[in-house]
Amino acid sequence: MAGLPNDPLISRRTLLASTAAAALVGATFGSARGVKARMLSGEVPWAPGMATPPEPLVPNGWLYFTPEESRAVEAIVERLIPGDDLGPSGKDAGCAVFIDRQMAGPYGGAERLYMRPPFVNNASPLFGPQSQLTPAQQYRVALKALDAYCKANHGGKGFANLPGEDRDKVLAAMEKGEPNFEGFGSRPFFNLVLQNTMEGFFADPIYGGNRDMAGWKLIGFPGARYDYRDFIDTVTEPYTLPPVSLMGRAGWTPGR
Template sequence: MAEENKENPESLSRRKFLRNTGFTVGGLAVGGVLGSLLPRKKEEKVAPATKAENFNQALMYFTPEQFQLTEAATERIFPEEESGPGAKALGVAFFIDHQLAGDWGFNAREYMQAPFFKGEKVQGYQGRLRRRDIFDIGLRELQNHSMTVHKKKFTELKEEEQDAILRDFEEDKVNLTTISPSGFFQMLRSATLEGAYSDPLYGGNRNMDGWKMRNYPGSQMAYTDIIDKDFKKINPQSLKNHLNH
């Protein structure tokens, strides 16, 4: 009978794994109270906690291919220079991804009912497609144009070749029937600049480096302690700094 109660090494290993990572419920790892319900032998130790990941740098809408394409394109629009990092290092593609996953991507705060007419440039976008749809089409066509011209993916091109592909979109030299090439480029360019200089809370401007390049103080709570003093350089603050207090 004693032999029947012994657990084989495989079950012991599985139980130890579950204790150290949390129960797996519906595909999600759950720790905390549920994890503490599993019995633990005295000689077994819990693995030390690892440093928390930055979950703000995680995809919410893009596929990995779309993200890589956006990262490469935005880097050419806002390249790294001596003055500071470019779009890739600033996390601009994450910013755009998060915006497309939210109200901006759904055009949630805009009137989107028919009839639809081609508006003047001063009127802004007047179409039926949501921004997330425009990005889906635009990125796909950007890749297609790259394959047509160079037989290579956009991410495999040299910098000057990527610039030429983007310029074709900017100057409406790509024949598209679903979206305006220049309209997509302008939307991508605007989103790139917003991602470089927005509050890091929204995924871009990593480490506030975009602000540091411009000596911009960011989201300060008040200036009452320095307003009557000589000019001084202020370390920028993010909205995240205030949320943590």
């Protein structure tokens, strides 16, 4: 074919692929040059409002959980992360509030998950979530089943009304998948609420959990500090400054 190299080892497909790659690289560098030119001219190279910053915590009340559901979730997170002399419980750290805000948002609605069938039972975790229910729906179904289970086996008492020792027994049974929860299994629900509780304990306080940055203080995490240049040469020394949230902290000034 006219225009093709004489080398028989180069196929038409290889040539076309190479040409496409070269065009892509050229376009990328051209775009980069355009951004640089706009920056040098003083023009902002992006449009305002294009990013998706975290939405600050909406204070007071529950956005998704009903009052009864919220009491159950608070009772669960209080036992998953009990308070001691090292730090607050999951409840006092705001983990239930964190979960509530997550369920009321994009995560709870599975907006970024593929939610079409088929769903495979006992699939490898590599396949991701295998449920037709969104996380918010999973909580609603499982909390209802948990309430029914506890009332049937603990003298008509819901989970939040059980003594701490009995709550631990119920959670241990859920971890093994022993209670038969209708609609969403007890073991998947235990894994979900445990994961969300840990996230709430260590996430930025802007999302409702990790109140007073208690989780960060517990592990010595500095938080969202914007500049570490003053500490580059002292990496072997203890970091003594308190953590900083995306919202800052009381009395915070740069470098303190």
